[in-house]
Amino acid sequence: MTKNILGLHLPTDPRWVDLASISLEDILTDHAYCEQKAAASCISLIQRYPSKERLVNELSPIVTEEWGHFRQVLAELQKRNLKLGKQRKDEYVNRLLGFQKKGGHEEDRLLDQLLTMALIEARSCERFKRLSEGLNDEYLCGFYRRFMESEAGHYHLFIELAEDYVYKEKVRKRWREWLEYEAHIIKNLELRGDRIH
Numbered sequence: 001m002t003k004n005i006l007g008l009h010l011p012t013d014p015r016w017v018d019l020a021s022i023s024l025e026d027i028l029t030d031h032a033y034c035e036q037k038a039a040a041s042c043i044s045l046i047q048r049y050p051s052k053e054r055l056v057n058e059l060s061p062i063v064t065e066e067w068g069h070f071r072q073v074l075a076e077l078q079k080r081n082l083k084l085g086k087q088r089k090d091e092y093v094n095r096l097l098g099f100q101k102k103g104g105h106e107e108d109r110l111l112d113q114l115l116t117m118a119l120i121e122a123r124s125c126e127r128f129k130r131l132s133e134g135l136n137d138e139y140l141c142g143f144y145r146r147f148m149e150s151e152a153g154h155y156h157l158f159i160e161l162a163e164d165y166v167y168k169e170k171v172r173k174r175w176r177e178w179l180e181y182e183a184h185i186i187k188n189l190e191l192r193g194d195r196i197h
Contacts, residue, residue, distance in 0.1 A: 007175075008122055009183035016127070017134035019193020025077070026194030027131075029085040032073040034124065034196050037093075038154075039066035041117060049110065055161055062154060069147065076143065092197035093120060095185045099178070111166045115178050118158035120197070123182070125151035127196055 020027045042059040049055055077084055096119060100112040128148035132141045162171045 007179055008126055009179050010186045012127055012130055012186070013191050014130075014134075016191060016193060017130045019191065020131065021135055021137075021193075023193045024080070025082040026085065027196065028073055028077050028080075028082060030088065030194060030196050032070055032077070032084060033087045034090075035066050035069040035073060037090075038117075038120070039063050039070065042066065045113060045117075052165065054164055058157060058161060062157070065150070069150070088195070090195075090197060092123075092185060092189060092195070096120065096182070099181050107166055111162055111171065111174055114158045114162040114165075115171075115175055118155050118162070118175075119178055119182055121151045121155040121158065123186075123197060125155060 039062075042063045046056050046059055046063075074084060096116050100116060101108045103109075125148050128144045128151060131144040132148055135141050135144070159171070159175070162175075
């Protein structure tokens with residue numbers, strides 16, 4: 001099975017960009033809420049693990065960055081005279097959350113939370129790369145190129161944090177399980193152009 005540089009086992013169907021390009025209001029709306037939820041997820045981890053100093057210090061600026069991204073996408077919607085629509089159910093993320101370990105050791109729960117966030121950033125990065133290369137709008141291509149680079153950095157940070165707090169071999173083993181599960185989700189999700197994931 002061919003893997004890309006982020007380790008994802010299954011690439012996005014190339015038809016997704018074509019679908020997204022005809023649903024710009026929907027894709028920008030969904031993107032805005034993804035950035036909002038990313039900021040909220042970082043806040044939640046900080047609240048849950050205040051004693052983990054590196055986690056708190058590293059995630060605090062990301063909260064600001066993700067909220068800044070939300071504002072950038074909102075501004076792009078407004079510039080194009082498009083509306084921020086309603087937040088939609090994110091089936092992709094909900095399926096990932098269902099794979100997280102509940103109960104048991106705190107270390108296992110933290111590991112799965114960090115790997116979930118890493119995976120969401122990796123898939124977002126891959127989707128933003130597709131948008132940056134496949135849209136027929138030069139400005140939006142550059143817009144999504146910048147988001148792609150940011151998401152790649154976040155992906156690496158979440159993996160680093162996992163390896164900082166959990167034995168590395170355990171992180172790598174669980175990451176392989178996550179990648180296999182995520183590929184299964186992507187394979188079975190309906191292909192829609194109005195969603196980032």
